Amino acid sequence: MEPAPGPQEKYHLITRNLQEVLGEDKLMAILKERELKIYWGTATTGKPHVAYFVPMSKIADFLKAGCEVTILFADLHAYLDNMKAPWELLELRTCYYENVIKAMLESIGVPLEKLKFVRGTDYQLSKEYTLDLYRLSSMVTQHDAKKAGAEVVKQVEHPLLSGLLYPGLQALDEEYLKVDAQFGGVDQRKIFTFAEKYLPSLGYAKRVHLMNPMVPGLTGSKMSSSEEDSKIDLLDRKEDVKKKLKKAFCEPGNVENNGVLSFIKHVLFLLKSEFVILREEKWGGNKTYTTYEALEKDFAEQVVHPGDLKNSVEVALNKLLDPIREKFNSPELKKLANAAYPNPSKAKPAEKGTKNSEPEDVIPSRLDIRVGKVISVEKHPDANSLYVEKIDVGEPEPRTVVSGLVQFIPKEQLQDRLVVLLCNLKPQKMRGVESQGMVLCASSVGEPRQVEPLDPPAGCCAGERVYVEGYESGEPDDELKPKKKVFEKLQADFRISEDCIAQWKQKNFLTKLGTVSCKSMKGGSIS
Numbered sequence: 408m409e410p411a412p413g414p415q416e417k418y419h420l421i422t423r424n425l426q427e428v429l430g431e432d433k434l435m436a437i438l439k440e441r442e443l444k445i446y447w448g449t450a451t452t453g454k455p456h457v458a459y460f461v462p463m464s465k466i467a468d469f470l471k472a473g474c475e476v477t478i479l480f481a482d483l484h485a486y487l488d489n490m491k492a493p494w495e496l497l498e499l500r501t502c503y504y505e506n507v508i509k510a511m512l513e514s515i516g517v518p519l520e521k522l523k524f525v526r527g528t529d530y531q532l533s534k535e536y537t538l539d540l541y542r543l544s545s546m547v548t549q550h551d552a553k554k555a556g557a558e559v560v561k562q563v564e565h566p567l568l569s570g571l572l573y574p575g576l577q578a579l580d581e582e583y584l585k586v587d588a589q590f591g592g593v594d595q596r597k598i599f600t601f602a603e604k605y606l607p608s609l610g611y612a613k614r615v616h617l618m619n620p621m622v623p624g625l626t627g628s629k630m631s632s633s634e635e636d637s638k639i640d641l642l643d644r645k646e647d648v649k650k651k652l653k654k655a656f657c658e659p660g661n662v663e664n665n666g667v668l669s670f671i672k673h674v675l676f677l678l679k680s681e682f683v684i685l686r687e688e689k690w691g692g693n694k695t696y697t698t699y700e701a702l703e704k705d706f707a708e709q710v711v712h713p714g715d716l717k718n719s720v721e722v723a724l725n726k727l728l729d730p731i732r733e734k735f736n737s738p739e740l741k742k743l744a745n746a747a748y749p750n751p752s753k754a755k756p757a758e759k760g761t762k763n764s765e766p767e768d769v770i771p772s773r774l775d776i777r778v779g780k781v782i783s784v785e786k787h788p789d790a791n792s793l794y795v796e797k798i799d800v801g802e803p804e805p806r807t808v809v810s811g812l813v814q815f816i817p818k819e820q821l822q823d824r825l826v827v828l829l830c831n832l833k834p835q836k837m838r839g840v841e842s843q844g845m846v847l848c849a850s851s852v853g854e855p856r857q858v859e860p861l862d863p864p865a866g867c868c869a870g871e872r873v874y875v876e877g878y879e880s881g882e883p884d885d886e887l888k889p890k891k892k893v894f895e896k897l898q899a900d901f902r903i904s905e906d907c908i909a910q911w912k913q914k915n916f917l918t919k920l921g922t923v924s925c926k927s928m929k930g931g932s933i934s
Contacts, residue, residue: 412473414439417438417443417472418435418438418472420468420469421438421443421468421617422434422617424465424672424673426593426619426620428618429618430615430616434587442473442474442475443469444586445475445476446580446586446589447465447479449481449508450481450482450485450488451480451482451504452485453880454507454642454748455507457639457640457641458622458638459508459511460674461619462619463508464674465619466478467515476521476523477522477586478522479525480524480527481527482497482501483532483576484573487573488559488573500747501526502743503744503748506735507641511641511731514727527580536583539609543575543579543609544575546608546609552574553571555601556573558597559594560573574602577602579606582606582612588617589615589617590616591618592621593619593620593621603616622669622673623666638651641728642732642744649721652720652724654801655667655717657717659713660707662707667713668703668716670724671702682696682719682723683695683696683719684711684716685715690712694711748880769897771878772874772878772880773881774884774887774893774897775883776827776828776829776847777830777870777873778828778867778873778918779806779826779846780798780825781797781822781823782799783796784796784818784822787809787837789838793811795807795809796821799870800830801871802870806828807841808828808845809838809840810846812848812858812860815848815857825863825867826847827847827862829844829894831884832887847861847934848860850934851928859925859928861924862926864918864921867920871920874917875914876914898934902930902931903925903928904929907926907928907929908922909923
């Protein structure tokens with residue numbers, strides 16, 4: 408039997424791979440006296456994806472360090488966050504989360520009997536908790552509440568009051584779960600410092616806060632439930648995993664914002680002390696790495712090829728996902744998954760008495776719209792009115808796109824700018840050059856016609872998903888069939904608002920960083 412780890416070893420296990428710890432001295436003081444009590448909470452909103460293995464791997468570390476760990480299914484938070492989980496689906500989604508999180512923990516060998524599982528509504532609707540929430544609301548300014556939730560609560564043009572309550576609930580959870588520490592992503596930092604500021608005002612102790620780095624998704628931005636291309640779902644089929652990894656941003660030698668490398672570092676190396684790059688003998692054969700740093704160095708020096716890296720992660724990831732897929736193959740859990748996350752694109756039955764009624768499945772999530780960066784712009788060799796652009800959309804190679812923008816935008820204004828690109832139109836030749844997408848632009852209503860490319864929010868990365876508010880989930884079509892005219896039907900309701908925001912039926916075009924806009928085309932169309 409292995410001897411129990413000492414305080415220093417426990418501290419190392421608890422804090423390894425974290426980005427930041429608030430309250431290090433307090434953490435060490437507790438470890439010298441007794442076991443740490445810690446909780447991790449997850450709002451039961453979109454489907455959990457493979458990035459959830461990152462906190463799961465740290466929970467395994469906490470248990471190795473002897474911590475008493477509570478997992479909170481924050482169902483009430485999910486409803487308060489701009490109703491990401493509608494009330495009628497709340498119970499179903501919480502049940503789905505409970506089953507899938509437990510399946511993930513089992514797949515990485517975490518003993519469930521050592522964990523405590525709690526739902527927010529088990530205690531957050533009590534008289535005592537409600538009174539504390541009122542007490543807290545009498546102390547917190549609107550500014551502080553909004554600032555605290557800025558990185559976590561969905562930001563919209565006209566925010567609901569519920570979003571301002573969210574940080575207060577998360578602060579009170581620390582007291583009502585009777586823990587010493589809270590664990591979360593670094594995007595929670597403002598809520599953590601909010602809790603440190605306000606809990607003492609209620610007479611409660613300040614807690615320790617442990618923060619994981621944000622793991623890049625497959626497109627190079629944060630892995631998100633609302634960005635289909637940035638994530639691999641826990642129940643994705645093996646062929647879907649292959650397809651998504653194939654499209655993942657993994658530039659040769661580039662270790663920045665590399666979601667594939669990050670997954671190896673924050674999940675695979677925490678679960679096992681080695682990682683094997685699988686490759687053919689003619690390329691050197693398999694190679695085993697016992698430290699992440701050695702693998703990153705070889706990738707940076709292009710000793711390891713992106714294709715071999717992706718293939719090796721695919722094999723390791725499917726080993727983690729197989730037990731979860733098997734568990735959710737039961738009729739009961741299949742039914743739960745479908746009920747908790749109904750498919751919005753499923754056709755509604757035709758009304759009686761109508762012929763050839765069109766299924767109501769023409770929705771914005773079918774469009775694969777991404778942020779692109781223009782790498783080069785040249786005049787079309789055979790058409791004076793056309794540009795030929797190379798545009799980076801987070802794929803291994805930039806796309807070639809032909810645009811009729813010569814008379815509207817000088818070449819210099821397109822070079823190196825971020826644009827919004829429709830990526831799943833069927834490629835077509837334009838005067839001999841195949842175009843693999845469409846740059847979306849705002850157009851004036853009157854004459855003379857004016858055109859401006861749509862602007863993604865500042866700070867976006869090439870490849871980030873652009874979606875319409877309320878249609879964050881749902882896989883885009885692989886390729887839009889020209890005969891079905893899906894884009895044309897949706898485009899009929901594309902407009903620029905009076906605030907110069909791109910919209911579909913008065914719902915904003917968004918990325919995770921905010922709204923898509925244009926400079927001056929108020930009331931214009933989008934094409």
